[in-house]
Amino acid sequence: MDDFTVPADITYDDFREALPKIGTIVDSNNVEHEVELRWDIRPYNFDNYKKPGQVTLWSQFFKLPLEVSNTIPSTRLEIKLKVIFE
Numbered sequence: 036m037d038d039f040t041v042p043a044d045i046t047y048d049d050f051r052e053a054l055p056k057i058g059t060i061v062d063s064n065n066v067e068h069e070v071e072l073r074w075d076i077r078p079y080n081f082d083n084y085k086k087p088g089q090v091t092l093w094s095q096f097f098k099l100p101l102e103v104s105n106t107i108p109s110t111r112l113e114i115k116l117k118v119i120f121e
Contacts, residue, residue, distance in 0.1 A: 036116045043086040043120040047078050058094065058114045062103050070097040072114060086120040 036058060041050060051074070058072045073096035084090045094114045099105065105112065 036114060038117045038119055040119045040121055045120070047076075047081045050081060051076055054092075055116065058097065060097075060099075060103075060112070060114070063106075068100045068103055070100070070114075072097050084118075084120065089117060089119045092116045092118055 036055060039055065041053060045053070054072075054074050054076070056072055057069050059067050060070055061067050072094045074092060074094050075096065076092070092115070094116070095112065097112070097114070099112070
């Protein structure tokens with residue numbers, strides 16, 4: 036995902052609302068698929084992010100499209116997002 040820039044004084048609720056809702060995954064055939072993302076950001080973690088500064092978030096909370104299956108054995112699937120607090 037592209038870097039995600041937000042103001043350093045953003046509130047927790049505004050931050051959660053602003054996080055990307057859609058991400059793109061690429062399968063082993065190099066075909067792109069959009070997935071709906073959910074982020075597990077807790078107030079305690081948010082309050083400890085360095086602001087201004089940056090943090091990397093990981094989303095493992097998405098379902099694969101029906102036409103895409105995981106490997107056997109399963110591969111850990113996650114989407115990485117670099118957040119920059121300005």
